[in-house]
Amino acid sequence: MEISCSILSFQMSITSLTTLHGRIGFVTQDDVLFPHLTVRETLTYAARLRLPRSLTNQQKEERALDVISELGLERCQDTMIGGSFVRGVSGGERKRVCIGNEIIINPSLLFLDEPTSGLDSTTALRIVQMLHDIAEDGKTVITTIHQPSSRLFHKFDKLILLGKGSLLYFGKASEAMDYFQSIGCSPLIAMNPAEFLLDLANGNINDVSVPSELEDRVQMGNLETQTRNGKPTPSVVHEQYLVEAYETRVAENEKKKLMAPIPIDEELKLKVSSPKREWGASWWEQFRILFSRGLKERQHDYLSWLRITQVVAISVILGLLWWHSDSDSPRGLQDQAGLLFFIAVFWGFFPVFTAIFTFPQERAMLNKERAVDMYRLSAYFLARTTSDLPLDLFLPILFLLIVYFMANLKTTAYSFFLSMLTVFLSIVAAQGFGLAVGATLMDVKKATTLASVTAMTFMLAGGFFVKKVPVFISWIRYLSFNYHTYRLLLKIQYGHVPPALNGVKVDSGLKETIAMVAMIFGYRLLAYLSLRRKTLQP
Structure with missing residues (x-):
């Protein structure tokens, strides 16, 4: 039987619950x-x-x-x-x-969902004492606590006791024991008042003295109760008794108190009547704050030793495998083309499976902060997707500095920086795809599976393994960042070679660049629309 014991704290005048978000705080469990x-x-x-x-x-x-x-x-x-x-x-x-x-x-009103959950008794008492101090400063504090200690229980001013969703008691916490004794229920042994109340709500009356009327009703109810799996199900007769007792003895007076008019100051009335949403900062300020916060939060992951070691190790292995490769012979050209293909695939897959986790992992934070109107979704999205860009430059630069010169690729500043720009475009486009998949599904396992299948399809349909791809499936290559990245890298490295290499005609690469830029914005637009649909707020 699931029981919810809710403690309505610290006696204060309760303001209207229609107050705007700015007047209400909520602390999740x-x-x-x-x-x-x-x-x-x-x-x-x-x-x-x-x-x-x-x-x-x-x-x-x-x-x-x-x-x-x-x-x-x-x-x-x-x-x-x-x-x-x-x-x-x-x-x-x-x-x-x-x-x-x-x-x-x-x-004016602060809600807390089990603020002492998982804490030791001393820490829990410190938290509740702090909440008591907040209440004494003129705030209304409402919190739910399961199984509070006796020291915690005596800190509360008002109490709501629920059993299976039914109201068993509402009133001063200090008067709760007197009330239940007045209806014939009292502990047989010295025990925590909260434990006694929870036993009553849960139907555990082994250590509880109950009136003879309730004992008779419980025994009769047990005789009539059907069994499940050979064991009798718990009787709810005692709960009915407690509910009836509350309704006949206390409920009417408490309802009259709650229905009494409460004065509300004029400023609050204006805020409640105004439908206009009030933001704590302008859109631009929200963007700057979220950009700064995102940069500080994620620099530890992006620049972690594990990730740096991973990239450096792969780049050194590639450099050794293609050590001083020769581009003057046809065989050397094919070898270098294989290296460029790996670079296109690596910097296509690596960012995708990093970006997939972005929105699913931050979903709880996004829902929490958006619920209290901390910022606009558009400001969050733009800040979240741009705060990664400065961090994204470090690892590719480190990677290319090692691979490019070890493999003896085209050693001109122009070619190196164009190759760097191409890899960077690939990273940003791949991130957009990962963001779109993650925002659409909001489930890491499903998103990872879909991204794996899609990325593999992009690579296979690009014509790298099958030269003659059927027309009905060949169009997929134009959505692939791997395909366009590989073609651009070939054109940068071998623009001096007259014949086509691997079916790639040597030209300016404008079409591939335009396609990459379109994917950068297109995939991000899809991610934003998916995120907006999930949150249903602008």
């Missing part, structure tokens, strides 16, 4: 944070995106520092958040950062 950002950076970016435009950047940064001080995070403010493979702050500190992301806007 899972900590959705960027692992490579520090505590200060995380809260500063949140402040710059969520606080009103009327505040300057300096004022927003000061607000972030105030929240750090309020939450007691000064000691770890320059420590990375961390994650599964990144060492960072503790679980309690991470949870406080999540809370800081919401209280930074000074909300």
Whole structure:
């Protein structure tokens, strides 16, 4: 039986629930944070995106520092958040950062979904005490907590107890035990009040004294209960009794209290009545902030020693295999053409399977931040897809510096930089394809499978292995970045060779360049439209 025990905290006057997002904060059960950002950076970016435009950047940064001080995070403010493979702050500190992301806007109402989940008792108590302090400052704090300790329970002002979705109690937490004793339910042994209430809601009355009326109804219900797999199913008679008791004794008075009119200040009325969405920053500011955040977050992955070692190792192996290759003989030309084909394939596949993970991995963060109107989807998309470009230049340059001269390719500055530009176009086009697949499916396994099949089809239909490709399938080559990259590299290296090489006519390469640029924008447009369809917001 699944039971939800919800604690309606810290007695405050409740504002209208129709308030805009700017007046409500919500902390999810899972900590959705960027692992490579520090505590200060995380809260500063949140402040710059969520606080009103009327505040300057300096004022927003000061607000972030105030929240750090309020939450007691000064000691770890320059420590990375961390994650599964990144060492960072503790679980309690991470949870406080999540809370800081919401209280930074000074909300009137703060919701938290199991803020003590996975924390030890001392850390959990510290979190709840902090929430109590926030409530005493004039905020309404509502949180759900399963199995709170007795110390946590006594911190709450109001309590909602639910059993199978039915309301069993609503009122002051300090009066909950007196109420249940008044209806004949009390613990037989000394126990945590929260455990006692959960036992009642869950139907576990072994250590609970119940009135004779309820015992008779439970016994009668058990006799009438049908069995499943040879075992009796749990009786719900005691739950019916608790629901009826609440409805007859408490519900009416509590409903009258809740229905009483609550004064709302005029400023809040204007905000609620205004349908216009208010952004904390202009589109351009959103783009700049998200670009900076993305660059800081992903530089650790892009410039990791593992990835650098991978690229360097492959480039050295290629350089040794094609060591000082000769382009003067037909056989040497074919050998070098094989190297160029591998370069086109490698820098086509490598970025695809990196970009696929982009939106599926950030889906939780995107949904969370978009739900509170932190930024426009267009600003996020453009910043996300352009913040990778500076990082994308490093590895290809390192790769070509090793391979190009070891393999004795055309040693002119013009040819080298054109080859570098071609590889860069291939990377950006391949990334666009990976982004489109990832945004369309939003599932890493499905996206990886589709990308593998599609990329393989692109390569096979390009005419590299089958010279005479059937007309009904040959059109696929024009959608392939591998195909156009390979043709451009051949034209750059062998523009001096009069006859066609591997069926590639020597010309300016304008058609291939135009096709690559079209794919760069086309695949990204498809990714944006898919992402917009998933989020259903502009």
